[in-house]
Amino acid sequence: MSNEVQNATTPGVSSNENIQMALKFLKDNGTLVALLVLVIFFSFADEAFFTPRNLTNLARQTTIVGIIAVGMTMVILINGIDLSVGSIVGLSAITVTLLMQAGVNIWLAVLLTLLLTGVIVGLWNGFWVAHYNIPPFIITLGMMTIARGLALTLSKGGSVPVTNPTFSKIGGNFIPAWISGIIIVAALALFFLVLFRGIQQKKKYNIQVKKQEIISSSVIAVLGLGISFYVFTAYRGIPYPVAIFIVIAFIGIFALENTKFGRRVYAMGGNEEAARLSGINIYRMKLIIYAIITALSALSGILLASRLNGASPNLGTMFELDAISAVIIGGTSFAGGIGTISGTVIGAFIIGILNNGMSLLGVPTFYQLMIKGFIIIAAVWFDVLSKKKKA
Amino acid sequence: MGEVILEMKNIIKDFPGVRALDEVNFEARSGELLALVGENGAGKSTLMKVLSGVWPYPTYEGDIHIRGDLKRFRNTKDAEASRVAIIYQELNLIPELTVAENIFLDRQFTNAFGVVNWNKLYSETQKLLDELNITDFEPTDKVKELTVGKQQMVEIAKALSKNAEILVFDEPTSALTDKEVEALFEIIRKLKRQGVCMSYISHKMEELQQIADRMIVLRDGKTIGEVTLMSEITLDQIISRMVGRDIKDMFPKQEFKQGEKVLEVKNFEVDNPVLAGEKQVKDASFYAAKGEILGIAGLMGSGRTELVTGIFGAFPKDARGEVYLDGEKLDFKSPQETINQGIGLVTEDRKAMGLVLGQSILQNMTISSLETVANQWGIINKAQERKLAKGYVKQLNIKTPGLNVVIDTLSGGNQQKVIVAKWLNTYPKVLILDEPTRGIDVGAKVEIYNLLNKLVEDGVTVIMISSELPEVMGMSDRILVMCEGEIAAELTREEATKELIMEYATGSKKKGD
Numbered sequence: 001m002s003n004e005v006q007n008a009t010t011p012g013v014s015s016n017e018n019i020q021m022a023l024k025f026l027k028d029n030g031t032l033v034a035l036l037v038l039v040i041f042f043s044f045a046d047e048a049f050f051t052p053r054n055l056t057n058l059a060r061q062t063t064i065v066g067i068i069a070v071g072m073t074m075v076i077l078i079n080g081i082d083l084s085v086g087s088i089v090g091l092s093a094i095t096v097t098l099l100m101q102a103g104v105n106i107w108l109a110v111l112l113t114l115l116l117t118g119v120i121v122g123l124w125n126g127f128w129v130a131h132y133n134i135p136p137f138i139i140t141l142g143m144m145t146i147a148r149g150l151a152l153t154l155s156k157g158g159s160v161p162v163t164n165p166t167f168s169k170i171g172g173n174f175i176p177a178w179i180s181g182i183i184i185v186a187a188l189a190l191f192f193l194v195l196f197r198g199i200q201q202k203k204k205y206n207i208q209v210k211k212q213e214i215i216s217s218s219v220i221a222v223l224g225l226g227i228s229f230y231v232f233t234a235y236r237g238i239p240y241p242v243a244i245f246i247v248i249a250f251i252g253i254f255a256l257e258n259t260k261f262g263r264r265v266y267a268m269g270g271n272e273e274a275a276r277l278s279g280i281n282i283y284r285m286k287l288i289i290y291a292i293i294t295a296l297s298a299l300s301g302i303l304l305a306s307r308l309n310g311a312s313p314n315l316g317t318m319f320e321l322d323a324i325s326a327v328i329i330g331g332t333s334f335a336g337g338i339g340t341i342s343g344t345v346i347g348a349f350i351i352g353i354l355n356n357g358m359s360l361l362g363v364p365t366f367y368q369l370m371i372k373g374f375i376i377i378a379a380v381w382f383d384v385l386s387k388k389k390k391a
Numbered sequence: 392m393g394e395v396i397l398e399m400k401n402i403i404k405d406f407p408g409v410r411a412l413d414e415v416n417f418e419a420r421s422g423e424l425l426a427l428v429g430e431n432g433a434g435k436s437t438l439m440k441v442l443s444g445v446w447p448y449p450t451y452e453g454d455i456h457i458r459g460d461l462k463r464f465r466n467t468k469d470a471e472a473s474r475v476a477i478i479y480q481e482l483n484l485i486p487e488l489t490v491a492e493n494i495f496l497d498r499q500f501t502n503a504f505g506v507v508n509w510n511k512l513y514s515e516t517q518k519l520l521d522e523l524n525i526t527d528f529e530p531t532d533k534v535k536e537l538t539v540g541k542q543q544m545v546e547i548a549k550a551l552s553k554n555a556e557i558l559v560f561d562e563p564t565s566a567l568t569d570k571e572v573e574a575l576f577e578i579i580r581k582l583k584r585q586g587v588c589m590s591y592i593s594h595k596m597e598e599l600q601q602i603a604d605r606m607i608v609l610r611d612g613k614t615i616g617e618v619t620l621m622s623e624i625t626l627d628q629i630i631s632r633m634v635g636r637d638i639k640d641m642f643p644k645q646e647f648k649q650g651e652k653v654l655e656v657k658n659f660e661v662d663n664p665v666l667a668g669e670k671q672v673k674d675a676s677f678y679a680a681k682g683e684i685l686g687i688a689g690l691m692g693s694g695r696t697e698l699v700t701g702i703f704g705a706f707p708k709d710a711r712g713e714v715y716l717d718g719e720k721l722d723f724k725s726p727q728e729t730i731n732q733g734i735g736l737v738t739e740d741r742k743a744m745g746l747v748l749g750q751s752i753l754q755n756m757t758i759s760s761l762e763t764v765a766n767q768w769g770i771i772n773k774a775q776e777r778k779l780a781k782g783y784v785k786q787l788n789i790k791t792p793g794l795n796v797v798i799d800t801l802s803g804g805n806q807q808k809v810i811v812a813k814w815l816n817t818y819p820k821v822l823i824l825d826e827p828t829r830g831i832d833v834g835a836k837v838e839i840y841n842l843l844n845k846l847v848e849d850g851v852t853v854i855m856i857s858s859e860l861p862e863v864m865g866m867s868d869r870i871l872v873m874c875e876g877e878i879a880a881e882l883t884r885e886e887a888t889k890e891l892i893m894e895y896a897t898g899s900k901k902k903g904d
Contacts, residue, residue, distance in 0.1 A: 258770050259770050260762070260765050263754060263757070263758060264758075271743075275747065278813070279727040279817075281725065337747070
């Protein structure tokens with residue numbers, strides 16, 4: 001659900017309520033509609049596209065950048081940026097594989113990597129941003145080269161293989177198809193339960209229940225979960241990284257929407273000075289948020305190393321751009337304060353579908369780059385246009 | 392009285408769901424200043440936006456005539472070409488550029504190759520400043536180094552450099568010192584003699600009595616009554632036209648029994664963050680007690696804001712001294728801690744430091760007290776939050792179509808009430824309000840005053856900074872007067888007179904006199 005906040009008053013009585021509702025749905029869910037259009041387009045353009053096997057791969061490809069983009073949403077919401085995420089992916093992949101090569105237990109290796117190349121590096125970034133008020137662009141640009149350099153140094157420029165079969169499972173295995181099916185059905189049931197409880201609670205506090213919001217969110221849920229059911233039961237099930245991504249995205253969405261933390265993020269992005277004078281600990285918030293995004297990037301690197309069965313120091317190059325693109329396409333304002341993680345998830349899938357679909361169609365990589373670039377510009381253009389109309 | 396220059400006839404402007412202007416009619420003449428008076432949200436600014444082409448022709452109905460010709464502006468350039476200029480409340484200058492560059496921003500003097508002729512630029516600017524008798528700054532000064540008052544002069548010079556014939560001021564004095572206001576009025580008088588037709592939007596009745604020739608009242612998008620000569624109308628009549636009812640008591644001061652000292656400040660100092668060795672607040676000691684409103688008067692830049700903001704914990708590096716709340720020592724190192732200990736601060740600059748613009752009323756209201764609507768895991772109970780916010784909307788009489796409405800769309804008075812609600816929900820022992828009624832219409836002012844009374848009655852100690860002497864005298868039990876960073880005097884309600892306060896505030900009477 002994106003821009004539902006603004007429209008509290010629906011002016012006038014309309015002659016045709018259904019058409020109005022459809023229009024509002026289109027307006028509120030522009031990126032989602034774009035995603036659907038892309039899916040339909042590629043399905044017709046290449047019959048290999050809408051197959052469980054391809055869509056499973058697509059989901060798995062998308063999650064790597066998607067996980068980073070969840071963190072990037074928070075960073076951009078507080079008016080920051082993190083350019084070091086791609087290099088962190090490379091560094092964490094190298095770190096975790098080297099640790100295992102040195103005989104460290106795999107779970108300890110994963111934990112240490114998350115801590116060292118994720119949290120610690122993030123706190124370092126956050127410290128410079130919060131303490132000295134240095135623009136995050138500069139600090140993370142520095143970290144981008146430092147981390148890449150470190151990855152190259154540690155790996156002596158070469159790649160590191162993975163020998164532990166358990167480790168490969170993290171990124172390569174699937175939740176069995178039948179369990180996946182049950183999970184998806186349960187998710188749908190849970191969705192309606194939450195929806196129902198929400199309505200009840202609103203009624204209890206005498207708050208008007210908006211019919212169109214309920215209908216549109218139900219449509220999205222049924223459609224989304226329906227496609228997932230088809231994809232993940234017909235092939236090998238939900239890939240582990242996809243499951244991890246879904247969990248992270250949901251925690252992120254919930255945190256931004258329903259917690260003190262989320263409110264503070266939005267307030268900081270909207271007006272940092274007012275937020276400070278309202279008693280928000282800006283310093284701590286920045287440390288936390290920069291730690292979150294690097295930790296997520298490190299996780300992403302671990303998953304990638306696991307799936308590829310090895311790490312190369314150049315992993316994750318240009319991921320920062322894909323992550324930022326996903327956030328921006330998903331409707332988050334670059335000026336901070338406005339945006340959602342659900343938007344970002346859609347944005348990440350739009351990029352994933354473009355990559356996957358164009359490769360299927362045999363579009364040369366050079367053209368793919370240009371098309372992606374134009375789409376990012378178009379997304380921001382659309383954002384600017386819709387804001388103008390509101391003013 | 393000159394000829395009619397500007398006529399606005401039956402202007403109607405609709406926004407989705409609201410009619411902002413409803414058949415507005417008035418005319419303005421050359422060589423006079425027409426005051427446009429009305430509460431916030433009455434439609435004054437919208438009217439001026441119609442006049443200046445910000446809202447282009449087909450988006451409104453009605454006719455604008457300038458010197459008898461029907462004008463339909465499609466954009467601001469059109470309006471400029473018809474010699475209409477507006478000096479907005481928020482100045483549109485580029486701080487890093489010089490006065491001259493700002494004045495001739497879109498029309499630099501260049502040669503055939505596009506190279507700027509700096510000598511001509513500066514000399515033309517100097518000519519303009521001379522015409523206006525401005526000697527306080529040079530064409531080569533950077534705008535950011537000028538005070539707000541001087542920046543306003545730059546805006547006026549800029550408007551005149553475009554040969555403006557119709558000049559509109561939108562609350563020009565809201566950020567000026569008395570001296571700057573006087574300088575501005577001097578320029579306005581000069582422009583009157585030159586035959587410029589001026590409109591002036593303001594809340595400050597005293598000023599209008601000094602400077603306006605005629606006035607028209609706007610209420611709920613309609614013009615109320617005719618354009619009236621300022622000399623033929625009383626203040627009370629203007630106010631009753633504005634609010635549609637009589638305001639019997641502008642300052643509904645209630646006195647309560649004074650209690651024990653709640654806040655005590657000793658030897659408080661705030662360093663100037665930019666100039667080493669300079670102090671914005673010097674050796675300030677005072678107290679505030681239960682059951683009272685403590686007023687702080689003083690000119691702008693006298694250190695009032697820095698004093699309270701420092702106590703609030705916003706200058707952890709630059710503030711020193713001792714602050715006690717209920718006998719307990721505060722370390723004023725972060726706003727967050729100070730709030731937890733029971734002090735709230737309604738900041739002077741609502742937009743830059745008080746509100747999170749672009750976000751909802753609800754979000755703005757609970758941001759300082761999220762723990763009141765969240766459980767121990769930090770998860771917000773949204774239904775409970777709405778209920779709480781609804782309560783404040785009702786209690787403070789906040790006029791809004793809903794809780795999810797973006798705060799920007801409310802009028803200044805209602806925005807201020809949202810901020811007050813935000814602080815009330817932190818249950819403060821001491822609430823500091825820095826210029827709580829700036830840019831707020833008369834009706835909402837009285838509501839704020841009543842609210843302050845209510846707070847004191849409920850046991851909150853209120854500290855109010857104000858530049859408006861009638862307000863600070865009308866509502867305070869005791870008044871501190873600040874001058875150049877020092878507390879020059881502490882006056883009781885009975886002792887305080889306008890003259891006395893001004894003498895201390897301007898430094899003509901010193902501490903201890």
